[in-house]
Amino acid sequence: MDLAKYAALFISESREHLQSCNQLLLAWERDPEATAPVDGLFRAVHSLKGMAATMGFTPLAELAHRAENLLDAIRGGKLAVKPEHFELLFRSVDELEDGVARATTGKGLRPEAASLVKALDAAVKAGEKPTEPVKTGRAGKAGKASESGPKAEKTEKAEKVEMPAAKDERPSLDVKITVRSDALLRGARALLALRKAEALGVVSRVTPQASELEREDFDGRLAFRVKTAAAPSEVDAVIRSAGDIAGVAIDLASDEQAVDATALRQIRIDLARLDALMKLAGELVVARNRLVELARESSDPELGQVGERISRLVGAVQSEVLEARLTPVREVFDRFPRVVRDLARDLGRQVRLEVEGGDIELDRAVLDEVADPLVHLVRNAIDHGIEPPRDRVKAGKPAEGRLRLSASRERNSVAIRVADDGRGIDRAKILAKAKADGLVDAGAESLADDQLLRILSRSGFSTAAVISGVSGRGVGVDVVMTRIRQLGGAVELVSEAGQGTAFVLRVPLTLAIVRSLLVQVGMERYVVPLNYVSETIEFSATPVTALGDREALVIREQPVPTVHLHRLLGIDGAATTGRRPVLVVQVGERRSALVVDALLGQQEIVVEPFDAPRGMPGWFSGATILADGTPALILDAAALV
């Protein structure tokens, strides 16, 4: 049997098991009396052992076997669980993760693994000594109390993280609803019904996906599963209270076999395949744009029809591929309970992590790019934001700091927020340092949030020494900023002394294809992503005023600073008088009015990787090939507001 072709599957499945091990360990550590996490852990490690042995990765299987022994001893009541067992098991999971990656490249475990194996064996042996008191897994608390040292105390507090319950015993109901055919905005009505159901319990398997509900041709049928303690009659009544519901059908979810049957209809696809498909779809879009343009120029009606049909089909292909690439942000969020636990422990902080919006979906590629910046921000929040417990209590706050990680969908983008309730960024110190570096006017007396962000995100701005003496690392806001802007996203910062700091990362739903507005300035053409354009108006028709020392347009009684693109970009031959179109771009709360020569229309563009030449001003986030085959630069909305 050729095992190589199973390697990819082995890796992905092992990682899933190990990810769940981390979660189960965290849940177990929080409640050492619980038995469900131990059982789950045992199963996961056992499966991993079996897979590793089948693949011929003997050292890996051996390590899994030793960890399984320890779990079995605790599970069977031979051993009372102790804090050091959790440490051993966390280390085992780390070593197994590492081992999975190494095994597939033909390497064994790291040398350090040997001492871990010994420690695991020793821990199991300790349970076999007749002198050791025999306790059951359930009696874990007694074991814990017997060593009520300060360490045990600290462990318990430092690692309180929000975790889903290990097992949910509530029954599952399969619900199908139909919205009345004469109802208006049936998709929105269906969403209301879904919202009502969410108030009753945990909702899953929603079909069609939420994004389908936004379509005008939604057929009014929605199905989902809800895990709830409520009786079916109650569920029925609650759903009908959404209004305009024609019918509700509720069935007790069929058993696990049914679950397997649906699982069979899914296949795993190598991410590289999806990437290739996406790239092809992107090229198809460019070719389609060109075809449509040629068809318009020619007077052949048949060519026009074919063009239109191909156009629709390409659109459908594109949205199918996008759909297939959508991944819930939970995949990244799930790492954080462990990261937060480890960091809180290392730094002597008490942190409660709250996670929200894990179901929000993003293009896999975007999600992958966001993961690192998020780790940076979470680290910063714990290292520099959340104070040590004693300082917090002194400041009148609860000893346990709060770290909130949330995702929410905005029109064509997703906002991911990392917020702590820590000390906030020390503006006075940053201001002093920025003055010393000549980054702000020597007379400046305060820094607004966006100024603060701009200063922090200058690469090389030595913040570590300024914000806290704790860390030798830079804060890395510049890294975060660069990565998010490369995605065509934007970063926002809100920080209040003593209250905390929040970073918001706004990223597009998908990377590859962006609906954009094509504008002309002089002889040049530029592209502005539509999700940042809030409206277009006319320059001469709008009163001009001043905002500080900048020119501004009054748009619905609000002054919006203007940016004359020909001036900014140094373009000759642009119109400088008369009626000119204005694009109002908005990123978060900030707006600016871009004055251009002409609006050339909307186009779907494929963002090409872009290496800005050194010294080029940072007004551009990428480049693209237009429908007529010529290249154009993409304006970075976030840099212009």
Next chain:
Amino acid sequence: MGHTVLVCDDAIFMRTMIADILAAAGYEVIGEAETGAQAVQKYRELKPDLVTMDIVMPDMGGIDAVREICKDDPDAKVLMCSAMGQQALVVEAIQAGAKDFVVKPFQPSRVLEAVQRVLG
């Protein structure tokens, strides 16, 4: 005493019409707002039982206003007033915390049904 309502719409015509429909059914309109920012501010001041919210308004649209209001008060009862063809916006509003919606042109009976559903 009927429930109290805050009516938010940038058109006086629409505000008057909604206020009339509600008043005739015994609700008490205690405030009006013509921008999203005003809506948020008046919600904080007046603490109405119900808010009717237009989607497209100057100076903070209705969706952002719902988001702000629900940030302060997750139980806020906001009824969106939408035009045909704004399904995506209504979906966004519901995700932001709106509890129900009605579609223009308004039929008084539809508006009152929705109000009753929201006030439960």
